[in-house]
Amino acid sequence: xxxxxxxxxxxxxxxxxxxxxxxxxxxxxxxxxxxxxxxxxxxxxxxxxxxxxxxxxxxxxxxxxxxxxxxxxxxxxxxxxxxxxxxxxxxxxxxxxxxxxxxxxxxxxxxxxxxxxxxxxxxxxxxxxxxxxxxxxxxxxxx
Numbered sequence: 001x002x003x004x005x006x007x008x009x010x011x012x013x014x015x016x017x018x019x020x021x022x023x024x025x026x027x028x029x030x031x032x033x034x035x036x037x038x039x040x041x042x043x044x045x046x047x048x049x050x051x052x053x054x055x056x057x058x059x060x061x062x063x064x065x066x067x068x069x070x071x072x073x074x075x076x077x078x079x080x081x082x083x084x085x086x087x088x089x090x091x092x093x094x095x096x097x098x099x100x101x102x103x104x105x106x107x108x109x110x111x112x113x114x115x116x117x118x119x120x121x122x123x124x125x126x127x128x129x130x131x132x133x134x135x136x137x138x139x140x141x142x143x
Contacts, residue, residue, distance in 0.1 A: 002048040012038045012051050019058060023065075032062045046082065053082035057091055064094050073098040089119025097131055109138040116141070 019034030035058045046052035056079035063072035096111030112135040124132040
């Protein structure tokens, strides 16, 4: 993992903070615009930088909230390739949810199981219960 130059890190962090404020107020389109501004600042070889994981996860999460499951899935797959992306329970959760929404139950079960294995039931706490119910039914999970 490589560290971003301080000036880039500060700019990206500021844009993420602005995006988060919009996201918290339900202004998903504005949040996505700020996250996209942060993405533009990422170096070309972005898979080397932890900031890329954060930015891409924010974009993917927002795309999910906007109902753009294909785009969210594509973005989150990119986030998996960045530092600490693989094994991140939230990324796997969102990938599983996207897969389920797109009708790919096998992929959904795999990703949701990975989310559960690394994040436990807590990763499902603020989510629609149908995702955890799907996982329980699909893999015989008993809580």
